[in-house]
Amino acid sequence: MILRYPIFVILSYYSTTIIANEAFSPCNGKSQLGGVCDMNADCEHKGSICLRGRCRCHPHYMEALDEKGRNPRCKSLPSKIGAACVAKCREPLFCRNGECHCVQRGATRIQGSECTTTSRVGDRCSRHYDCTAPFSACLNSTCVCISGTIQQGSRCVAAANCPLGGLPGQTCVRKTSPYMVHNLPPDQDNCPPGQICVTPSDSPIGHCCPISCPLSSHSDPHYSCDPTASSTDRCPNDTHFCHMLSDGGFSFAICCRRPCHSMAPNALFANNACIPRSQLNGACFSDAQCGGAEGMHCVQGQCECLSGFHPSVDTLTHPLKNPSNGCTRDCTQESLSRDTSCMKTSTLGGQCFIQQQCPPSSGCYRGRCLCRCGFEQVGNKCVPLPPPSTTTAAPSLNVPGLPKGNDLLQFFGDLFGAGAPAG
Numbered sequence: 001m002i003l004r005y006p007i008f009v010i011l012s013y014y015s016t017t018i019i020a021n022e023a024f025s026p027c028n029g030k031s032q033l034g035g036v037c038d039m040n041a042d043c044e045h046k047g048s049i050c051l052r053g054r055c056r057c058h059p060h061y062m063e064a065l066d067e068k069g070r071n072p073r074c075k076s077l078p079s080k081i082g083a084a085c086v087a088k089c090r091e092p093l094f095c096r097n098g099e100c101h102c103v104q105r106g107a108t109r110i111q112g113s114e115c116t117t118t119s120r121v122g123d124r125c126s127r128h129y130d131c132t133a134p135f136s137a138c139l140n141s142t143c144v145c146i147s148g149t150i151q152q153g154s155r156c157v158a159a160a161n162c163p164l165g166g167l168p169g170q171t172c173v174r175k176t177s178p179y180m181v182h183n184l185p186p187d188q189d190n191c192p193p194g195q196i197c198v199t200p201s202d203s204p205i206g207h208c209c210p211i212s213c214p215l216s217s218h219s220d221p222h223y224s225c226d227p228t229a230s231s232t233d234r235c236p237n238d239t240h241f242c243h244m245l246s247d248g249g250f251s252f253a254i255c256c257r258r259p260c261h262s263m264a265p266n267a268l269f270a271n272n273a274c275i276p277r278s279q280l281n282g283a284c285f286s287d288a289q290c291g292g293a294e295g296m297h298c299v300q301g302q303c304e305c306l307s308g309f310h311p312s313v314d315t316l317t318h319p320l321k322n323p324s325n326g327c328t329r330d331c332t333q334e335s336l337s338r339d340t341s342c343m344k345t346s347t348l349g350g351q352c353f354i355q356q357q358c359p360p361s362s363g364c365y366r367g368r369c370l371c372r373c374g375f376e377q378v379g380n381k382c383v384p385l386p387p388p389s390t391t392t393a394a395p396s397l398n399v400p401g402l403p404k405g406n407d408l409l410q411f412f413g414d415l416f417g418a419g420a421p422a423g
Contacts, residue, residue, distance in 0.1 A: 023349060025365070027373035031055045033063060033072045038366060047074030059129075060090050081115055092117045107132075119143050120154035134158075162198065162209035164245060169208035172197035194218055213243055213256030215269075225253035238262045278303050279325035280311060294340050295327035309340075348377055 024036045030044035031037050037050035047061035057063050061074035077090040078100050085095035092108045093100040093115050102108065102115030107123060109116060119125065119132045123143045131143035135156035138144075145156035160168035174189045174197040189197035191208035199206030213219050223235040225242040235242050235255035239262075242253040260267050260274035268277040270288035278289040280296060282303050290296035290303035297306055305311060305327035312328040331342035335356040346357045346369050358369035361382035371382035 023366075023368050023370055025370050025373075033057065033074070045074050047076060062088055081110070081113060121145060121151055121156060122154060160207045164209065164212070166210035166212065168198075169195060169210075172199075172206055172208045174199050174204045174206060193221070211245070211254055213254065215256070215259050219243075219254035219256055223255040225255055280305065280327060281323070282325075291326060295329070312337075348380055348382065 024031065024038050024042050031042055032044055033048060033055050035043075035055050036053060037043055037055050038053075040048075040050050043050055043055035045055070045057075047058050048055050049058050050056075057074040060077055060079070062077055063072050064075040065072055077088060078085045078095075079090040079093065081093065081100055081102050083089070083100045084098060085100050086098075087095055089095045089100035093102055095101075102110055104110060107117050107119045109118075117130075117132060119130060119136070121133055121136055121143050123131070124141055125131050125138035125143050126141065128138045131138050133143065133154070133156055135146050135149040135158050136143045137146050145151045149156040149158045151157075162168050169191070172189050172191045189208075191197050195208040195210050197206050198209045211219055220235075220240060223240060224233050225235050235253075238258075240255050240257055243256045244253050259269040264274070266274040266276055268275050268289065270286070270292075275286065275289060278284045278298075280290075280303055282289075283301055284290055284298040284303050285301065287297045290298050295306055295309045296303045298304075308330050309327040310330055311324035312326045313324055313334075316322060328337045329340055329342050331337040333345075333356075336343040336345070336354075338354060343354055343357050346352045346359075348359060348362060348369050348371065350369050351367055352358055352364035352369050353367070355364050358364050359380070359382065361375045361384075362369050362371050371377050374385055375382040376385050
């Protein structure tokens with residue numbers, strides 16, 4: 001039996017496979033419209049966002065081309081009533097006869113000089129963003145409350161929460177960008193001392209949450225974890241340590257007091273006591289002294305490798321001069337051994353944690369194995385990109401009124417007598 005598939009089915013499968021294998025690479029800079037991306041910052045053009053793995057224009061923008069019909073970009077849509085338009089206005093405005101209009105019907109009305117749409121739980125909808133009430137979504141053509149919220153009348157209510165623990169406090173405003181800041185400035189929000197403003201990812205308005213260290217109630221505000229801080233202001237690592245706080249929306253470090261002095265003989269905190277820290281073949285009386293019994297344990301007063309582990313070795317270790325002080329997991333490949341785990345080799349586009357998991361000429365970028373810069377993926381391998389061409393075609397001579405190419409050579413021959421018969 002011969003199976004026949006419509007050509008569009010084959011093309012659809014092929015294009016889907018190609019897209020699934022694509023991943024953003026930093027080698028060529030930021031992505032143009034339609035290019036692959038992981039986050040908004042991967043997209044080049046103003047007004048573009050990363051939507052489901054592709055750079056696309058934000059709904060407040062439309063895709064436009066330059067005068068030559070090339071170089072797509074995002075152009076801001078007209079957003080005021082009466083503004084001139086060509087084909088489209090920012091919703092809920094619509095373009096008619098070259099002007100933006102607002103039709104007041106249903107949930108759409110004019111407030112001041114703006115055309116707004118306000119929906120409530122229970123209203124009809126066709127898209128998720130038709131439901132403008134917080135924490136609502138379009139399900140079966142009706143705006144409903146999402147999971148985890150409570151419906152109160154025509155609203156959806158979500159309780160305030162502190163991701164790092166503690167009770168939420170007053171409403172606050174965050175004034176600085178929260179991402180990857182070690183120590184936020186004192187006036188970064190309007191929360192009381194010892195608290196931080198926790199907000200959704202796209203809003204500066206949130207609520208105050210307490211800042212706490214793992215082993216004490218408050219951080220030490222006299223010191224900073226900023227690596228550029230002066231020696232007198234920097235968090236002292238003999239008596240303190242920098243604790244990183246992160247909830248996915250912000251990330252910064254606070255200076256916390258050590259329970260045990262790091263330079264003291266009994267520097268290890270375990271079971272509410274300060275005890276000596278040990279190493280491989282060192283004296284011990286507790287498994288906690290041997291790396292917390294992750295790769296070693298205490299046997300007859302000495303730290304030894306657990307079954308399935310062996311002494312870790314690197315370029316600096318030496319059996320006599322600098323013996324190993326820890327253990328690592330037994331793996332089929334030493335390069336794939338990391339602490340207590342054996343990493344598995346990965347494929348191009350597959351998940352990875354360390355570089356050694358990836359195939360030759362590739363690296364681990366954002367948790368995926370991608371070809372290194374200067375290489376391209378061909379099948380399941382990374383092959384070098386061909387060198388750029390250094391030769392360019394000679395410009396052709398184009399003089400109005402004169403013939404081109406070989407006819408031009410014949411013309412000059414005839415002109416200077418090269419083509420005249422011998423006499």
